Amino acid sequence: NLKPIKSKRRSRDELQQLIGAFNEMVERLEREFDKQDQFVSDASHELRTPLTVIDGYATMLKRWGKTKPEVLDEAIEAITEEGARMKHLAEQLLLLVKDGEYLQLDPEHFHLDAVLQKAARAMETATQRQIHFQVSQAPTVYADVEKVKQVLYIILDNALKYSDKAIDVSVWQENRAAYVSITDYGAGIPEADQARIFDRFYRINKARSRGDGGTGLGLSIAAKLMEAQGGRIKLDSKVGAYTTFTIEIPIGEGAEMK
Ligand code: ADP
Numbered sequence: 001n002l003k004p005i006k007s008k009r010r011s012r013d014e015l016q017q018l019i020g021a022f023n024e025m026v027e028r029l030e031r032e033f034d035k036q037d038q039f040v041s042d043a044s045h046e047l048r049t050p051l052t053v054i055d056g057y058a059t060m061l062k063r064w065g066k067t068k069p070e071v072l073d074e075a076i077e078a079i080t081e082e083g084a085r086m087k088h089l090a091e092q093l094l095l096l097v098k099d100g101e102y103l104q105l106d107p108e109h110f111h112l113d114a115v116l117q118k119a120a121r122a123m124e125t126a127t128q129r130q131i132h133f134q135v136s137q138a139p140t141v142y143a144d145v146e147k148v149k150q151v152l153y154i155i156l157d158n159a160l161k162y163s164d165k166a167i168d169v170s171v172w173q174e175n176r177a178a179y180v181s182i183t184d185y186g187a188g189i190p191e192a193d194q195a196r197i198f199d200r201f202y203r204i205n206k207a208r209s210r211g212d213g214g215t216g217l218g219l220s221i222a223a224k225l226m227e228a229q230g231g232r233i234k235l236d237s238k239v240g241a242y243t244t245f246t247i248e249i250p251i252g253e254g255a256e257m258k
Pocket of ligand 1 (some may be wrong): 186203214216
């Protein structure tokens with residue numbers, strides 16, 4: 001008569017295990033839901049601010065638009081600016097909600113140094129700032145060139161936005177990966193913020209960043225775009241001294257055959 005007791009105990013153990021696994025699953029789901037709630041609430045808040053501004057200026061236009069030309073000019077400028085901000089934000093949000101696996105990749109062979117140089121020159125022209133360029137090696141990678149460009153623009157844009165000195169950019173190859181590093185000599189990123197800098201909507205100084213038209217989404221998008229193609233972004237920074245973002249891109253299948 002030992003058998004049924006044994007199997008009873010065993011099934012009780014199994015049941016306990018199952019309950020444990022189930023609870024863990026529920027907790028994980030709850031954490032995911034919390035994150036989703038936070039995302040939706042942050043997104044609504046960010047979209048609401050420009051809407052409030054647009055609404056305010058529309059009211060001003062209704063009252064004084066026909067009689068005061070200076071009100072007309074100011075309102076049109078503000079509405080256009082906030083409209084553009086909302087469009088940019090909506091585009092960023094759309095990119096973010098796409099699941100990693102649904103993010104369509106269109107890889108091709110390209111010279112990373114050439115793409116970086118082009119992006120850097122475009123930013124130099126647009127901002128009238130200096131970017132020093134250093135190429136140790138000129139790696140060819142097999143990746144989605146448009147997504148890599150987007151990542152470069154996000155990091156270059158930040159480097160120019162959060163510092164006022166010249167920027168250093170370099171590109172090299174090591175083992176099976178290609179690297180791009182972008183260094184600025186601006187405010188730097190405090191150690192306590194470094195882990196969170198890639199979180200959606202995270203900004204070190206919300207009040208200050210707001211004026212730059214920042215959304216706090218750039219780096220989370222950049223990280224996602226790199227991870228989708230097996231790459232990553234590393235950060236090294238010292239407050240008051242420098243910030244270096246290094247992008248790592250796997251060389252990719254057959255890249256060096258070209
Ligand atoms: P945004 O720039 O739109 O606010 P990001 O996701 O690109 O959003 O960056 C998040 C935050 O990280 C920025 O608000 C800023 O506080 C900080 N940050 C990013 N790049 C730099 C940099 N090069 N130097 C100092 N701080 C930076």
